[in-house]
Amino acid sequence: MTIDYSKELPTVEGRLSISQIEELVAKPLDSKPDKKFFMALSISGGFLMIGAICLLLSFYYGIGLWGNNQPVGWGFDIVNFVFWVGIGHAGTLISAILFLLRQKWRTGIARFAEAMTIFAVMCAGLFPAIHTGRPWLDGYLLPYPNQHSLWVNFTSPLIWDVFAVSTYFTVSLVFWYVGLIPDFASLRDRTVSKIRKTVYSILSLGWRHSNRHWLHYEKAYLLLAGFATPLVLSVHTIVSFDFAVSILPGWHTTIFPPYFVAGAIFSGFAMVVTVLIFVRKIFDLQNIITMDHLEKMNKVILATGLMVGYAYGMEFFIAWYSGVQAEQFVFINRAFGPYAWAYWIMVSCNVIFPQLFWFRKIRRSIPLMLIIVILVNVGMWFERFVITVTSLHRDFLPSSWGYYIPTLYDVGILMGSFGLFFTLVILFTKTIPVVSISEVKAVTDGAQPSHHGGSHA
Amino acid sequence: MSQDKLESNENIKQPDSNYWRSFNELYNDPVFIENSKHEFYNGVTDGFSPNELSGLSRRKFLALLGASAALAGAGCADYRDKGEIIPYNQKPEEVTLGKPTYYASTCTGCSLSCGILIKTREGRPIKIDGNPDHPVNQGKICAKGQANILNLYDPERLSTPLRRNNLGYFDNISWEIADKEILNKLNQAGDKEIAIITNQITSPSGLKIIEEFKSKFSKVNVYTYDLFNNSIKDSAWAKSYGSGKFPLIQWDAAKVVLSLEGDFLGVDGNKIENARLFSQGRDIDAIEKFNRLYVVEGNMSLTGMNADYRMRLRPDAQYEFVMCLINELSKRGISSSIITSQYSLQDFAKRFSLPGKFLNHLVNDLIANRGKAIVYSGSTLPENVHIAVNYLNEILGNTSLYRKDSTIQQAMDLSLTDYLKNLISSLDDGKVAAVIHYDSNPAYHLPSDLNYRKALSKAGVVITLTVSENESSAISDYVLPIHHNFESWGDAKTRSGFYSLLQPVISPITDTRQKEGILLSWTGIAGSYDETLYHKYLLNNWEKNIYPGLNSKMSFQQFWNSALHDGIVLVDEKVNISTEFISSSLNELKPVNKYSDYVLVLKESFALGDGRFANNGFMQELPHPVSKVTWDNYAAISEQTSKELNVKNNDLIEVKSGNNKLNIPVFIQPGCADRMIEIELGYGREKAGVVGSSVGFNANSFIKSQFSVSPWIIEGVSVTKAGGTYNLVSTQEHHAFDIERVQDLHKKRHIIQEGTLETYKKNPKFIQDNRKHELESVYKPFPYDGVKWGMAIDMNKCIGCGECIVACNVENNVPIVGKDQVEKGREMHWLRVDRYYSGTINEPSVSTQIMLCQQCDQAPCENVCPVVATNHSPDGLNQMVYNRCVGTRYCSNNCPYKVRRFNYFNFRDHFRDGYQEQPLLALLNNPEVTVRSRGVMEKCTFCLQRISDARSDAIRENRPLKGSDVTTACQDSCSTNAIKFGDINDLESDFSKFRNHELGYYVLEELNVKPNVTYLARLRNTHSEEA
Secondary structure: OOOOOOOOOOOOOOOOOHHHHHHHHHHHHHOOOOHHHHHHHHHHHHHHHHHHHHHHHHHHHOHHHOOOOOOOOOOHHHHHHHHHHHHOHHHHHHHHHHHHOOOHHHHHHHHHHHHHHHHHHHHHHHHHHHOOOOHHHHHHHOOOOOOOOOOOOOOOHHHHHHHHHHHHHHHHHHHHHHHHHHHHHHHHHHOOOHHHHHHHHHHOOOOOOOHHHHHHHHHHHHHHHHHHHHHHHHHHHHHHHHHHOOOOOOOOOOOHHHHHHHHHHHHHHHHHHHHHHHHHHHOOOOOOOOHHHHHHHHHHHHHHHHHHHHHHHHHHHHHHHHOOHHHHHHHHHHHHOOOHHHHHHHHHHHHHHHHHHHOHHHHOOHHHHHHHHHHHHHHHHHHHHHHHHHHHHOOOOHHHOOOOOOOHHHHHHHHHHHHHHHHHHHHHHHHOOOOOHHHHHHHOOOOOOOOOOOOOO | OOHHHHHHOOOOOOOOOOOOOOHHHHOOOHHHHHHHOOOOOOOOOOOOOHHHOOOOOHHHHHHHHHHHHHHHHHHHOOOOOOOOOOOOOOOOOOOOOOOOEEEEEEOOOOOOOOEEEEEEEOOEEEEEEEOOOOOOOOOOOOHHHHHHHHHHOOOOEOOOOEEEOOOOOEEEOOHHHHHHHHHHHHHOOOOOEEEEEEOOOOOHHHHHHHHHHHHHOOOEEEEEOOOOOOHHHHHHHHHHHOOOOOOOEOHHHOOEEEEEOOOOOOOOOOHHHHHHHHHHHHOOOOHHHOOEEEEEEOOOOHHHHOOOEEEEOOHHHHHHHHHHHHHHHHHOOOOOOOOOOOOOHHHHHHHOOOOHHHHHHHHHHHHHOOOOEEEEEOOOOOHHHHHHHHHHHHHHOHHHHEOOOOOEOOOOOOOOHHHHHHHHHHHHOOOEEEEEEEOOOHHHHOOHHHOHHHHHOOOOEEEEEEOEOOHHHHOOOEEEEEOOHHHOOEEEOOEOOEEEEEOOOOOOOOOOEOHHHHHHHHHOOOOOOOOOHHHHHHHHHHHHHHHHHHOOOOOHHHHHHHHHHHOEEEOOOOOOOOOOOOHHHHHHOOOOOOOOOEEEEEEEEOOOEOOOOOOOHHHHOOOOOOOOEEOOOOEEEOHHHHHHHOOOOOEEEEEEEOOEEEEEEEEEOOOOOOOEEEEEEOOOOOOOOOOOOOOOOOOHHHOOOOOOOEOOEEEEEEEEEEEEEOOOEEOOOOOOOOOHHHOOHHHHOOOOOEEEHHHHHHOOOHHHHHOOOOOOOOOOOOOOOOOOEEEEEEOOOOOOOOHHHHHHHHHOOOOOOOHHHHHHOOOOOOOEEEEEEEEOOOOEEEEEEEEOOOOOOOOHHHHHOOOOOEEEOOOOOEEEOOOOOOOOOHHHHOOOOOOOEEOOOOHHHHOOOOHHHOHHHHOOOOOOOOOOOOOOEEOOOOOHHHHHHHHHHHHHOOOOOOHHHOOOHHHHHOOOOOEEEEEOOOOOOHHHHHHOOOOEEOOOHHHOOOOOEEEEOEEEOOOHHHO
């Protein structure tokens, strides 16, 4: 294939007119949900129910239903938390950082990625709340004035977590909503249903597409993007502090913040690609979420995968270089101990398979891409499992070594978190435009004045 | 309404029209007037006849209604739930609210009868310690004795007499009926036998009652047995020296101890006394008095773990080993009057691949320490070994280490096997009118070839006196519930020189009776039963028979009160130990050198004893001191044997001896001799209650009344792989010996620091030289101005028995979690004993270490708790605020010692369906310690409640609090005084000597968490050339 490097590739393919774009994106919102929608919803809802039942039983009997023990105090609960926070990284990265970097290709995927961020952070936020022994006392983690004059412990990374995750969730939500305002206005203008009109009218906050609105909107969006950008880096940095601040070999590592952020972007992009592959097909959005977009995301996956691989290697190097026996043991034990299977799943999924993305053909092949990104998702889940569980199960005193075996309740709650995530995603596709209409309109060929006279060459 | 009726009524009164209720009444409607005369509308009462109703009158109905409401109210309400706490308005004399009262008594957990001190709070016993005035156990008590309190409050104790009905079920009956019916049967015995079967009798007054009983009924025989006993050892002694019992040993005076299959620190003899005396030879302040322990044994025992030199040898080869030793010694100039030339130590060593260096050292040490060494043979060994050992001690002059100050005395000797066989044949012949199980469980214990259960079915009547249900009560006609130890009066005599006394510390919790009182009431000599019956008898017996001989200057009442206060009565008794060795006994020493393929060794369980403690969760959950396995017994085999049998840990094997077969899981025990299987008894109880039934495997059936070697050592067993597995759970992961990266980690990480005595003599600072220098902190250290609590653990004294674990459990209300939770790694013990192996799997060297919260000054748990639920006190304690704890478990993850314990469930509810939540068991709890809820982290607090108590005492008495004012529960229980506790800042104190000892180090020092528990490195007394 020959590529004409003399001009940019079109962000939107198929020479869609502006009204066609609006039609295309708004179509799922105008039509009644079909059978397939309900099937998908019932599957994800079923998962959600399984999780809910497991959770209720855990509340009733205690978290002894899980596999956690001494010495492995954290198991699936925290693994899932870190996993979902990681998934929640792609959205804000795409919408904020790529926005600041003026990457036009982000427009087609930004809305969806942001929505996934919000849903993933909701899933993530669930786990710190339920992992405690007495979840009904979670309020103690918030610094509120009380008659006991009790205050939280600001030296504990778990408190930092509370702030980091809640801030990230709030800012992501606001950012997402601000981006939605012009689209809500468009929908308001299109719809004939009274109820919808009322809802969209309220949500669009009186948007009239006026120049002055656009002027303020663009400024606000830029500011929010600037505000969200450091959060993308900070959230997972702070999540990594949950481990790095401890004295446990395998956790107590200075490389964790950048390693975690890279891993989060890696897993977040993988999840976005996984979902988008289906969405663009089902909603006929191939022209807006193009193969080029997917390929670019795959490149990001390749790059962050390499960073993660580097971190894996560096951990081993530092363990050796530190000369600390316990530290060296933890890493050797990871690779060759009782949890070696988890370690090698992690390495092969995160480091070895993504190398296939060096090939353009694979980057642009939907089936291969799907397999690799799903493997990356699996690998990144196992990365958190390896970090959390293998470090704990054999620490300083050989006398208290143990082995962690998850129970059905652990698996059920993990399934439930996927159920929650996909239920929200499925509902989202039928209620809110999955692509930012206004932004895509702005980057489609001919939308911008150019000295070519707007011709489509 | 019928018109005719109306017309038939003639006398219609005119109603008073001033009061009318309706127009009909006003106008005197005749229909109305008629109706008003009848209560019911016409027709409604057709077919109603009062006679057809039940005979219940209205009055009676109301009475019953009232009564049943009252009954429901009284019966369903929890009688302990008084709704609110009302203080005494008249304070009982001995009780000060919030202050414990202590009573001296005697433990009846086994026949050793140690003195105990029972701590009671507001009238309920909450903790058992040793009686410090008791000459034998001197303030210490074993784990079983500590846990005995759980038996007192066991909700499954029998509460009323039971009688078996025709269907084979038990009905509750009253004591009056039980007494009447049983007495009838006893009186009808005629010339038939009445058999009383009991464990060892230690009580002189109790024995006297049995005598009374014997004289009342014509033909009474008493059978006494103990599953594990010294009878073989004693009979060997009698053969060697003519009379008496095997003497006690001056362990403290021994420079060299050679123990042959003798677990004297574990289950052989009075381990509390043995450990105390033995550990006096492990005093780091008197290193010139250090003793050296050689152990030659089959399976790794608690004593073997503490050996300086240990060698594995199957127990049936012990005899030849001793003879080889005698031969070797005689070759080296120790005169011996028997010809032993056919025994060559070198050949023997080659055949059993024993390390030559070991034997060389042993022989040299025995020669060099003549008169200062002792050779000790375990009580399970056959008679010829004991005779040979007696002779060995004789020729080495070691008899000087036999104690002359005291000797074992028994109120009554155990019955010989033949005597028991007589019982069985009389039973079979139908010549036994009644069998009384006098607080014993022969159906579970007696040798299997006696077929006791079968014979028992021919007895006239079977009566079991027991605290709670057991195998023997299940096949009885009458089951009579008796008082627990702490509800009983009594006395005990186990040694010369003193008596111990029992006194009740709580009134009977349920409708039980004292066992001696029951027998006494049946004799009728003192009237019918009441609670004071036996008490009066006891007093009378003492006043008449014992007090006069004591030449006391006090009146009897004064004497008795002070004796009860002390728990003991010292008496002047001459000890006669024969010292003339009878050389003819040497004729018993005939050559034996045929060995069967596999030998089975049966050993007393460290935790459950002979099975009496099977329903005690504290003991079931106490990790085995060597293997750390809980809630099960197993077949311990060597690695080599496991390879031959092609089995791994947890695989089932079939052990077969004659007709007896047992499928039991395998545990590969490092240091176990090849081709031997060791199984602990006391497990596999069928009827022990919800805690103990069907826990482990019952190997009692291998004990036979006819045996070739000894009842507990069975030759000629066949062992095969049975297929299938059974999960054994332990509190410590067994990691492979052969994987290099996990080998000796405890040494590589300086967790265990040890040296030899020689190294220490040469360089007393050898530990300090290797210590990491203290790192600078970025924070300003907190100035601990007042008392700062610390602990020092002397690993020279610690034998790793784990008695401190039970003491801690009882003191701190630690829940029992059950096998399934131990398997998951969720045991709640605040204190554990870590055991590490080093060296090879066949000749391992073992190190143990008590691990508890180290109360770090820079505690890693504290800074990661998001809600400050764990924080530091100004006196250096790492505190837990249970109310504040949310349960994130980060503290536990960040604890390098992994001593924090998390309540994953409400374990009291989770374990055996709320067994521990039963109201009776709530009485067990120490009121000074919070009972933790589900979802809360907990850990050792250095017995904070005791510190607070001491502090308030000091404040009240207006004096400064001193470190020595407080002792922790683990410290109190430690029979070797390995645990020291006190004020770090008080440099003058005794504790300071240990805290700042040159052998002291911290575990994981390099983490700079600044622990407040100092470990004193263990010194192994090996030979200088190995230093």
